[in-house]
Amino acid sequence: RKEVEQDPGPFNVPEGATVAFNCTYSNSASQSFFWYRQDCRKEPKLLMSVYSSGNEDGRFTAQLNRASQYISLLIRDSKLSDSATYLCVVNSGGTASKLTFGTGTRLQVTL
Amino acid sequence: DTGVSQDPRHKITKRGQNVTFRCDPISEHNRLYWYRQTLGQGPEFLTYFQNEAQLEKSRLLSDRFSAERPKGSFSTLEIQRTEQGDSAMYLCASNPTGGRGNTIYFGEGSWLTVV
Numbered sequence: 298r299k300e301v302e303q304d305p306g307p308f309n310v311p312e313g314a315t316v317a318f319n320c321t322y323s324n325s326a327s328q329s330f331f332w333y334r335q336d337c338r339k340e341p342k343l344l345m346s347v348y349s350s351g352n353e354d355g356r357f358t359a360q361l362n363r364a365s366q367y368i369s370l371l372i373r374d375s376k377l378s379d380s381a382t383y384l385c386v387v388n389s390g391g392t393a394s395k396l397t398f399g400t401g402t403r404l405q406v407t408l
Numbered sequence: 409d410t411g412v413s414q415d416p417r418h419k420i421t422k423r424g425q426n427v428t429f430r431c432d433p434i435s436e437h438n439r440l441y442w443y444r445q446t447l448g449q450g451p452e453f454l455t456y457f458q459n460e461a462q463l464e465k466s467r468l469l470s471d472r473f474s475a476e477r478p479k480g481s482f483s484t485l486e487i488q489r490t491e492q493g494d495s496a497m498y499l500c501a502s503n504p505t506g507g508r509g510n511t512i513y514f515g516e517g518s519w520l521t522v523v
Binding site for chain 1: 439448449450452453456497499501503511512513515517519
């Protein structure tokens with residue numbers, strides 16, 4: 298079983314739609330959680346950290362459920378520019394940032 | 409540009425040749441990481457340095473791979489006797505000790521194609 302699992306997609310949604318991505322992780326000792334965005338043939342870039350209380354950044358909302366070992370990302374009012382791969386990321390590495398990435402979920406927003 | 413810098417950005421090499429990638433981290437970041445990403449997969453951890461000390465290596469880092477950070481600033485990743493399976497994007501990242509939420513900052517990556 299992979300340490301971080303995501304549905305690879307692709308998710309094809311029209312502009313303006315709301316889309317949700319889910320992710321599960323296997324290591325209950327994991328300490329930090331993130332969503333990264335990766336455009337085609339580019340490096341991953343931090344989208345947002347994920348906290349147990351849930352957090353929001355504009356159109357993006359992230360949730361963490363430690364009991365279920367489940368992380369989610371909600372994108373409201375999708376834009377064409379949101380088209381990318383979204384990587385679920387877990388840090389189980391103690392003091393260092395030894396991040397474990399999911400395979401990513403590809404999102405394509407269309408007109 | 410004060411981000412993580414990697415060189416070369418693209419490298420095509422014949423099987424069996426050696427290649428070396430260089431990474432210059434964000435200034436004053438004392439932690440430096442190497443990851444590898446193959447098509448359709450997320451990045452996979454290879455190794456990390458705190459200053460000049462290599463503190464952890466993944467089992468993915470076979471004996472053909474060696475990484476150094478001699479002065480605690482830039483780092484090199486060398487692959488000896490390359491194989492076609494080494495074709496991937498090699499990503500370098502850095503962060504300071506105790507960085508906010510342990511976020512790491514990636515360079516643009518070095519693409520390796522072994523033919």
